[in-house]
Amino acid sequence: MASSSDMGSADFESLSSTSDVELLKRAWRNEKAAPEILPYEGDLVERAKGQIELVEENIEAYVENGIDPLVVSLYQMDLDRTQFLLRSYLRVRLLKIEKFMFHSLKSEEAESRLSEQEKVFARRCADDLAKHFEESVLRKLPENYQSVLKQSLISEVDDMVPEPHLDTFVACRSNSHFTLNLYEEGESTQTEEMYRGDLYFIRYKIVKGAIESGKMDLI
Amino acid sequence: MAGQTDPHVSLFSPEEVEFMAEDELVEIVPNMNMEPLNFIAGDFGRFIPQIPIQVPLWLAVALKRRGKCTFRPPGWLSVDNLTQVLEAEREPQSKFQALPFSYVEIARLLFDHARDDIPDMYMVRSLVEDIRDVRLHKLENNLGTFLGTSAVKMENVSAMEVNLVRPFARRALEAFYKHDKPEAAADRNTRSSRQPREANDEPRRPLRQR
Structure with a gap:
């Protein structure tokens, strides 16, 4: 093959x-x-x-x-x-x-990836975990440090939410012949010709689009 | 070796890699009559004695186990071809030779279930083992020559081999990428304090000198 x-x-x-x-x-x-x-x-x-x-x-x-x-x-x-x-x-x-329940519930884009049952599961999971943290630890901390999502009140963003690591590398195989831009916008314009069956280790962010459109498969 | 198969580290378990290989088509010669099988995975048959037919490997193994067919070993699984492949693999600086993506798993399943259908079975088996060893050694050496920090092409590398080097390759490439990024230093400082480092609890091993 x-x-x-x-x-x-x-x-x-x-x-x-x-x-x-x-x-x-x-x-x-x-x-x-x-x-x-x-x-x-x-x-x-x-x-x-x-x-x-x-x-x-x-x-x-x-x-x-x-x-x-x-x-x-x-x-x-x-x-x-x-x-x-x-x-x-x-x-x-x-x-x-x-793994990423708080992240999945944070933005609409992330939530739209889940099925209805999965949304219910994620919400229940997140509620239970938040409740558990509050009862066991957070309530006993000084007032500024009681948030589940933030390290302290002065944090501008939710910095205690685990997020998927999109800069990681994945193994993938091409399903068709196309040209892939190897860098994100603004970084560089280097491209690579992909042929059907070619196998690469590649940064996930770069192939994300190609995977969702079916041009490439993760393996 | 690099990326030893710890089930917690490698993405696909050996069983899952085998599961995927079992969908590859092989040729069998049935010795019974059977109506076509309309599977969820597709339609196969009908089965007529002595008429060769292509079926997925899992179906072939199931029929063989019950003595309902004989295998026609794939062309690449012959002493001649494998000897050639082995010699080519042994050439210094050679590329990986073209073999089926799941050659290890297909060969393994055939050796386990269809030994009487493979001519020179013992010779073939030891050739496949040698090829596998040479290729793994080569793969390990190749990891030292990774270039570029965005995409690394792996030509003719098989399913099992990808799975084996993936954990190591991923960590190495992530590290290269981080150091290559212009704003890497600043970004890293803010990130390590701000972000709990994504939920990845694998041990971080330093690059080993070899």
Whole structure:
């Protein structure tokens, strides 16, 4: 797959194989590898859930109708793999929400990346943690130091909120041929030609856009 | 070596890397009749005795375990090709040779489940092991030649290899980037006092001299 000689077949493959499982796998890998929470793939998750339910029903029907146990077990394996992807995807997101809950609730942009259930989870988490900190520590501190979000009253910004570290480096692979600007605006104009299948260690901020538009995948 | 696989440090566990490799297509020759399988992952079949067919590796292994098919080992997994690859990998200053992204995992699964379908199995296995070792050694050496502070191209590096060097490469590149930034010093001072250093609790190891 990596060599340039079978590029043609790989291209063809990408056209024909955009099944939801492929998309889910991509979403899972990106979510695992990205330092921040990515926008929630709501439609995809709903479709995957629907397909999982359908297959579950089918499998029950197969068992009742006495279809070859081999065939049933193969369908079960396919189902298990999809369920694993879906669960792992949702769990990775929960882990990240726990890590960055105050940050996720601070701005609308960050909050819009979460699903409705995730928002509820983040809020409850944040409330519980804030309550716990207040009861156990903060109330006993001098008045200036009682905020959960700030070091002291004189802090201008919320400096006690863990934020995702976007200057980190990620491994990613290109899905198409395009030119990537290697620096943020104002820094430099150096660019790099990306070809399909090329693999890079690259600063996350630079490829963030390309990942969200599907031009690159995190691996 | 650099970036030893500590499950808490590496992003994808070995099982997860294998899980991804199991979706690669391989060719099998079934020995039974079976209607097409309409999986969530796609449609495969129908299966007709002696007619080769492409299926994902996990399905191939499942059928093989029940004695329902034989594998057709992929072309790259032959003594001839692997010998060539190994020689090329051993050339000083050579690039990484083109191998499937998941070559380690695919080979491993075939060795575990389809040993009777691979000609010269023992030879092939030891070649794959040698290639893996040579490449890991090379990868380790290459880490010393990282250039640029924004993007580093890794040609023909496989899934397992990326996963292995990722923690080290990430820390090294982060450090390079920090020192390269013009406003680095000022920024760092304000940041370290202001920001709790993102929620990253990995131990910070200094760059080792090698």
